[in-house]
Amino acid sequence: MMENKPDEPVDHLSQLPVLRLNLHELAREQRTEQGQLALRDLTRLLSALVAGHAAVQTGQVDWRVRGYTHAQPGGDVQPMIELKVSAVLPLLCQRCLQPALQRVQDKVLFRLVEQEPGLTQEELEAEDEALCVRVAVDIQAMVEDQMLLALPLVPMHEVCPQPIVVAGLEAQPIDLPARASPFAALASLKKGK
Incomplete structure (x- = not known):
């Protein structure tokens, strides 16, 4: 039996079971799978978060994958994943x-396809994304990818908890010299006619 010494780091990622789902089977059976993933286990997402914040250690990502089929014109059935x-x-x-x-939060629809479609205007405007998978998918990687895509470009508080102070700026507004209106000059030209 191997014991961890107190000064040795524990690689908890290697101890996690890999959750793989066959998305075609999920869609065909119209099944739903859901779960939670610890934030600390999503290493790519961690780089975008505030390091050392308590929410990194205790936070979780809730995920839900729903499979279903969509009837196509001509009688074909399209497997879909939400x-x-x-x-x-x-x-x-x-x-x-x-x-x-x-x-x-984010929600995305995937249309399961056998091969990658060409990049047509119709494909660019589609509400769903084409996903070419032939094997079971690692759900942790799929969820982490979607969380990265859903991150806000510029995260901000609704109202910052502390006033923003910029060093070097004075508290008093600066008096700017009054400028003549360009329309006043036009009016004087019009009167001179």
Whole structure:
């Protein structure tokens, strides 16, 4: 039996079971799978979060994958997958540079296809995404990918908890010299006719 010594780091990622789902089977059986993933286990997502924040250690991503089929014109059946993800993430507010807990949610529809479609205008405008999978999919990687895509471009508090102070700026507004209106000059030209 192997014991961990107190000064040796424990690689908890290697101890996690890999959750794989056959998405074609899920769609054919019109089944739903759901679960939670610990934020600390999503290493790519961690790089976008505030390091050391308590929510990183205790937070979770809720996910739900629903399989179903969609009838196509001509009688064909299209396998579909709906993925929903949701989490409260500690992001860095870009206004005050303090941690901001933000709920990030996303829902995406995937159309399961046998081969990658060509990039046509119709494909670009489609509400669903084409997903070419032939083997079981690692759900943790799929959920983490979707969370990364759902991150806000510029995370901010609704109202920052502390006033924003910029060093070097004075508290009093600066008096600017009055400028003549360009329309006043036009009016004087019009009167001179």
